[in-house]
Amino acid sequence: MWTFPFGNSLIQVSHYYLACAFVGQVVIRAVITFLRSWELVCPTTDDRPLEPIVLSPHQFDDDGFLKTWLMDFFSCHPSAKVKDYFSPTLLGLIELLIYPTLMLFGAWFVIAGWFTLKTAAVWGAWKSDRNSYNRFLLGNALVILASIFLISSKQIMVIY
Numbered sequence: 367m368w369t370f371p372f373g374n375s376l377i378q379v380s381h382y383y384l385a386c387a388f389v390g391q392v393v394i395r396a397v398i399t400f401l402r403s404w405e406l407v408c409p410t411t412d413d414r415p416l417e418p419i420v421l422s423p424h425q426f427d428d429d430g431f432l433k434t435w436l437m438d439f440f441s442c443h444p445s446a447k448v449k450d451y452f453s454p455t456l457l458g459l460i461e462l463l464i465y466p467t468l469m470l471f472g473a474w475f476v477i478a479g480w481f482t483l484k485t486a487a488v489w490g491a492w493k494s495d496r497n498s499y500n501r502f503l504l505g506n507a508l509v510i511l512a513s514i515f516l517i518s519s520k521q522i523m524v525i526y
Contacts, residue, residue, distance in 0.1 A: 369525070376525040377467055383521035384463075390512040391459040396439060398505050402448065403435040405497050458509050465513035465523050481506060 370377045407430065437443040441452055461480075468476050484506075492499035516522060 368378055372467060372471070374523075375471075377470075378523045379406065380521040382519070383466075384517065386516055386521065387462045387512070390515075391455060391462055391509075394458060394505060394508045394512065395455045397508065397510055398454075398501050399438040400435055401497075401504070403431060403438045403503055406438075406445075406448065407431045407434050454505070458505060461509050461510055462516070465510065466516045469517055470522065470524050471521060477510075 367381075368379050370379065434443070438448050441449055443449050465477060468474070485502075488502075492502075
């Protein structure tokens with residue numbers, strides 16, 4: 367266990383907490399990159415009708431879904447739209463490490479303020495790309511759910 371000062375209190379954090387936060391963020395990245403890769407492989411536009419999703423063997427060929435997802439997951443996709451250099455993942459990991467402490471102290475306003483700042487920064491871009499907005503919301507919801515899980519696992523405690 368590690369102990370950190372936080373205001374007038376002390377926070378105890380176990381190694382399990384840090385491992386769960388890291389694994390949780392890897393899972394969240396896998397989900398978000400899965401959705402973005404699916405969008406790249408099976409794009410939809412307003413000009414053509416939605417087609418039924420059919421899984422076929424070609425999706426696992428050289429230019430199929432699996433390759434697209436792996437390149438997206440490891441941030442080595444040739445498209446600048448997809449390559450994110452892990453910045454959202456690192457930000458999500460920092461949030462996943464900090465949110466449980468803020469939740470324990472009832473500082474939900476800090477989380478809400480941070481979420482508002484993140485939303486306001488790219489609000490205009492989402493008018494043309496609704497899928498990106500939905501991935502943003504899903505990623506934040508998963509981080510909050512993972513934070514609640516970390517609190518419930520009793521691997522982070524407040525010592526007064």
